[in-house]
Amino acid sequence: MARVYNFSAGPSMLPEPVLRQAEEEMLDYHGCGQSVMEMSHRSSQYEEIIGGCESLLRQTMQIPDDYDVLFLQGGASSQFAMVPMNLKKNGRADFVLTGQWAKKAYSEGKKFLSAHAVADSSDKTFTYIPKLSLETFDPQADYFHICYNNTIYGTRFHELPDTGRVPLVADMSSCILSEPVDVSRFGLIYAGAQKNMGPAGLTVVIIRKELVGNAGPEVPTMFDYKTHADNGSMYNTPPCYAIYICKLVLEWIRDKMGGLSGMKEYNEKKAKLFYDCLDRSQLFKGTVEPADRSLMNIPFITGSDELNKKFIKEAEAAGFVNLKGHRTVGGMRASIYNAMPIEGVEKLCAFMKEFEAKNA
Amino acid sequence: MARVYNFSAGPSMLPEPVLRQAEEEMLDYHGCGQSVMEMSHRSSQYEEIIGGCESLLRQTMQIPDDYDVLFLQGGASSQFAMVPMNLKKNGRADFVLTGQWAKKAYSEGKKFLSAHAVADSSDKTFTYIPKLSLETFDPQADYFHICYNNTIYGTRFHELPDTGRVPLVADMSSCILSEPVDVSRFGLIYAGAQKNMGPAGLTVVIIRKELVGNAGPEVPTMFDYKTHADNGSMYNTPPCYAIYICKLVLEWIRDKMGGLSGMKEYNEKKAKLFYDCLDRSQLFKGTVEPADRSLMNIPFITGSDELNKKFIKEAEAAGFVNLKGHRTVGGMRASIYNAMPIEGVEKLCAFMKEFEAKNA
Numbered sequence: 108m109a110r111v112y113n114f115s116a117g118p119s120m121l122p123e124p125v126l127r128q129a130e131e132e133m134l135d136y137h138g139c140g141q142s143v144m145e146m147s148h149r150s151s152q153y154e155e156i157i158g159g160c161e162s163l164l165r166q167t168m169q170i171p172d173d174y175d176v177l178f179l180q181g182g183a184s185s186q187f188a189m190v191p192m193n194l195k196k197n198g199r200a201d202f203v204l205t206g207q208w209a210k211k212a213y214s215e216g217k218k219f220l221s222a223h224a225v226a227d228s229s230d231k232t233f234t235y236i237p238k239l240s241l242e243t244f245d246p247q248a249d250y251f252h253i254c255y256n257n258t259i260y261g262t263r264f265h266e267l268p269d270t271g272r273v274p275l276v277a278d279m280s281s282c283i284l285s286e287p288v289d290v291s292r293f294g295l296i297y298a299g300a301q302k303n304m305g306p307a308g309l310t311v312v313i314i315r316k317e318l319v320g321n322a323g324p325e326v327p328t329m330f331d332y333k334t335h336a337d338n339g340s341m342y343n344t345p346p347c348y349a350i351y352i353c354k355l356v357l358e359w360i361r362d363k364m365g366g367l368s369g370m371k372e373y374n375e376k377k378a379k380l381f382y383d384c385l386d387r388s389q390l391f392k393g394t395v396e397p398a399d400r401s402l403m404n405i406p407f408i409t410g411s412d413e414l415n416k417k418f419i420k421e422a423e424a425a426g427f428v429n430l431k432g433h434r435t436v437g438g439m440r441a442s443i444y445n446a447m448p449i450e451g452v453e454k455l456c457a458f459m460k461e462f463e464a465k466n467a
Numbered sequence: 468m469a470r471v472y473n474f475s476a477g478p479s480m481l482p483e484p485v486l487r488q489a490e491e492e493m494l495d496y497h498g499c500g501q502s503v504m505e506m507s508h509r510s511s512q513y514e515e516i517i518g519g520c521e522s523l524l525r526q527t528m529q530i531p532d533d534y535d536v537l538f539l540q541g542g543a544s545s546q547f548a549m550v551p552m553n554l555k556k557n558g559r560a561d562f563v564l565t566g567q568w569a570k571k572a573y574s575e576g577k578k579f580l581s582a583h584a585v586a587d588s589s590d591k592t593f594t595y596i597p598k599l600s601l602e603t604f605d606p607q608a609d610y611f612h613i614c615y616n617n618t619i620y621g622t623r624f625h626e627l628p629d630t631g632r633v634p635l636v637a638d639m640s641s642c643i644l645s646e647p648v649d650v651s652r653f654g655l656i657y658a659g660a661q662k663n664m665g666p667a668g669l670t671v672v673i674i675r676k677e678l679v680g681n682a683g684p685e686v687p688t689m690f691d692y693k694t695h696a697d698n699g700s701m702y703n704t705p706p707c708y709a710i711y712i713c714k715l716v717l718e719w720i721r722d723k724m725g726g727l728s729g730m731k732e733y734n735e736k737k738a739k740l741f742y743d744c745l746d747r748s749q750l751f752k753g754t755v756e757p758a759d760r761s762l763m764n765i766p767f768i769t770g771s772d773e774l775n776k777k778f779i780k781e782a783e784a785a786g787f788v789n790l791k792g793h794r795t796v797g798g799m800r801a802s803i804y805n806a807m808p809i810e811g812v813e814k815l816c817a818f819m820k821e822f823e824a825k826n827a
Contacts, residue, residue: 111500115507118707123494126502130493134486140471140786142486144666144712147475147789180540180668181689184703188687215688301704306504308540308668308706327548328575329541330687343544344661346668346706347478352504426500429507 112451115429116258116404117281117302120446124363125355143351148344157345160354167357167367170290170313177312177332178340178350183208183280186297186310187215189330190276191222193322194249194295201225201248201273206233206257207435208278213252220249232436233260235396239268250274250294256282256401258302259433261394261440263401267292274318281403283311284360285445286371294318300349302403303445305356309349360445370445377443377452378402384456390414390463394436408438415439418462427455472811475789476618476764477641477662480806484723485715503711508704517705520714527717527727530650530673537672537692538700538710543568543640546657546670547575549690550636551582553682554609554655561585561608561633566593566617567795568638573612580609592796593620595756599628610634610654616642618662619793621766621800622759627652634678641763643671644720645805646731654678660709662763663805665716669709720805730805737803737812738762744816750774750823754796768798775799778822787815 113120136143139152146153161176170176179185190212191200198220202213204227216222223245226237244251251270256263258281267275274294283298290296295314301307314332322331334342364370382400385393385407394406409415415438419431432440443452473480496503499512506513521536530536539545550572551560558580562573564587576582585604586597604611611630616623618641627635634654643658650656655674661667674692682691694702724730742760745753745767754766769775775798782790792800803812 109500110494113501113505113507115505115510118505118507118704120505121502126494126504130490133490133493134470134483140469140788141473142481144486145473145475145478145480147473147478148667150475150789180542180706181545182540182703185541185687185689188689192687218684218687299704301707306706306708307508307704308709324578325685327545327552327578327690329545329548330690343542344478344659344667346540346666346709347661348666348708349668349706428500429510 109426111426111428112447112455113428114441114443114447114455116433116440116442117299117444118307119302119442119444121305121352122356122359122363122446125352125359128355129352144348146347148341148347153347156351156354157340160350160357163354163357163361164311167284167360168288168290168313173316174290175314175316175319175332175336177314177335178345179310179312179335180308180346182310183278183297183299184211185330186278186312187212188219189332190250190252190295190297191216191219192326192330193332194274194276194318195220195323196249196321197247199223199245199248201245201251203237203239203253204229205236205254205262206260208258208280209252209254212254212278216252223248233257233262234394236262236264236399241269244270244273246271246273248273250276252276254278256403258404258442259436261401261404261406262396262399263403265399274315282401284367284370285374285402287367300353302442305353306349308346309353364445373449374402374443374445377447377449378405380449380452380456381405381441381443384459388459388463390466391459394438403444404440404442406432406436406438406440412437414466417466421462422455422458425458427458469786471786471788472807472815473788474801474803474807474815476793476800476802477659477804478667479662479802479804481665481712482716482719482723482806485712485719488715489712504708506707508701508707513707516711516714517700520710520717523714523717523721524671527644527720528648528650528673533676534650535674535676535679535692535696537674537695538705539670539672539695540668540706542670543638543657543659544571545690546638546672547572548579549692550610550612550655550657551576551579552686552690553692554634554636554678555580555683556609556681557607559583559605559608561605561611563597563599563613564589565596565614565622566620568618568640569612569614572614572638576612583608593617593622594754596622596624596759601629604630604633606631606633608633610636612636614638616761616763618764618802619796621753621755621761621764623761623763625759634675642761644727644730645734645762647727660713662802665713666709668706669713724805733809734762734803734805737807737809738765740809740812740816741765741801741803744819748819748823750826751819754798763804764800764802766792766796766798766800772797774826777826781822782815782818785818787818
């Protein structure tokens with residue numbers, strides 16, 4: 108069996124030790140004679156898994172006690188609606204438009220309140236993070252929304268806006284668990300699991316408790332954060348297996364990667380390797396403003412569509428898969444999430460040098 | 468490794484060959500060097516999986532072409548809201564109250580339209596299916612809702628109500644794929660996967676195309692069936708791994724169980740074995756009207772709380788797990804879904820006879 112280096116934007120690589128443990132426990136979890144997929148979610152075994160996952164996440168991210176941790180379904184796309192449906196009070200919210208997902212959150216927000224775009228980097232195909240000026244913020248907004256890391260365009264916020272009393276809401280789907288964050292700066296963090304946490308089908312919400320319980324009667328029960336907060340994410344059957352894998356990933360971060368500070372160091376090393384490789388190349392170049400570069404997603408181009416295609420094809424044959432860029436950017440994109448080993452980046456850089464030499 | 472017989476109401480047993488295949492393919496699916504959990508949902512490999520799952524489901528259930536098949540998230544509990552939000556026209560719907568889940572669909576329905584309970588079997592703790600009289604039906608209702616099989620109370624519809632032009636909507640979470648059904652009788656079928664289809668985290672909706680596309684602008688994008696129908700269930704990242712397991716389960720039904728007619732025969736044999744065992748016992752007795760008995764969920768009691776407890780405890784030690792009944796019924800419940808082998812039922816019956824002999 109030859110495992111490949113998978114640079115997909117998500118779902119993407121999982122740590123190999125996690126997959127090996129899942130493989131081993133597939134028919135019999137800890138001697139209970141069942142797969143985790145077969146367990147009653149009300150069983151003591153499963154309660155240990157979901158409870159363990161929550162404690163580990165709280166510990167790993169240092170989530171303060173006045174925050175709820177919710178294990179939900181429906182992806183970030185469901186949060187685009189759940190956030191306004193639950194946080195609406197004055198009926199206004201501010202959005203920073205830094206890419207396609209940020210725009211989707213904004214458009215969906217418009218269904219439920221008056222959404223205001225305070226900044227927008229679409230003028231340069233979202234290759235930078237716009238400067239934010241406090242004067243444009245609405246101090247009466249129900250929340251201020253950012254997409255912390257932009258998967259498609261490869262940018263990230265390096266500084267968080269100071270939104271004062273307005274709850275800062277962040278889509279962290281493509282950067283959660285990649286480095287320490289100060290959770291107390293946020294009113295609400297949400298993330299689809301399929302990049303750094305586990306398989307698709309799990310959405311994690313971290314929400315300041317005072318923001319829970321304000322949904323109106325028109326909000327579907329399953330879209331009310333209170334439903335899930337009051338029931339320990341077990342109002343109905345949760346995505347049990349995805350939560351189990353997330354727990355294994357969190358154990359891997361704790362035991363093998365040195366927690367989030369170790370993870371950050373590792374991710375910075377990988378990203379530096381790759382950006383250095385781009386910056387030294389005569390053929391390849393990154394598409395993003397250097398100051399706003401993401402640690403996780405790195406779009407790059409050669410300047411020739413033909414060469415891009417050739418590169419993607421030859422890279423795939425060499426075991427570097429899913430390097431094709433998003434259609435709105437073109438070229439290539441390497442997503443190097445937590446589970447991408449540094450060897451994957453080193454080998455890809457070596458492959459790029461070879462390719463450059465042959466195609467100069 | 469000793470696998471147990473798991474009588475849980477769901478999540479519950481999966482076919483062992485399915486688990487073995489998932490185990491084998493965990494680190495490398497068909498030589499592609501990735502786990503299914505790691506695959507981009509836009510990759511050709513994954514498109515084959517989700518496409519294959521849909522074709523197999525269409526073939527297995529003989530779903531007519533004028534129906535959409537949707538792979539969603541959020542469980543049946545989300546459907547309790549999605550159905551009224553999408554099917555509302557006149558603003559009225561009829562519900563048959565045959566248990567806790569049927570009541571939840573009804574209560575949630577009330578948030579969005581005028582919900583009418585046309586029949587109710589709560590007077591006898593839902594131990595029977597109420598007779599339905601056409602006169603009580605609202606011919607202008609937007610839909611007529613039933614819970615086809617009642618997981619907690621162990622009853623099922625043996626005949627479908629003739630609702631004329633009013634779309635019949637059925638929660639089939641605990642009986643889908645257990646026997647052939649005439650899909651054309653329904654406007655919409657929904658089912659959480661975690662009983663007969665696969666792991667928790669996947670919800671299947673089968674909907675007549677003419678019922679898609681009627682949601683108002685206030686409906687969250689992710690709660691609009693049209694969003695998912697227009698995008699082949701890939702508007703956002705679907706619950707990829709659960710869909711893969713569902714495909715393996717469908718292959719098992721086709722290749723090992725003789726399709727749904729073979730499945731029905733097998734399930735009837737298992738249920739008959741168990742009901743015969745109850746009917747011949749002096750100690751154990753079923754709680755449900757014989758005419759309305761479920762093929763899937765069988766609640767039973769001894770008449771003594773103490774003996775019930777003793778039985779559950781000793782059964783568990785003998786490898787028959789999750790036999791405790793729902794708190795609203797008490798006693799025991801054996802859920803014998805598709806993946807419960809007939810040996811499990813035979814052995815449980817033998818164990819019950821022994822227990823009875825010792826405790827007479």
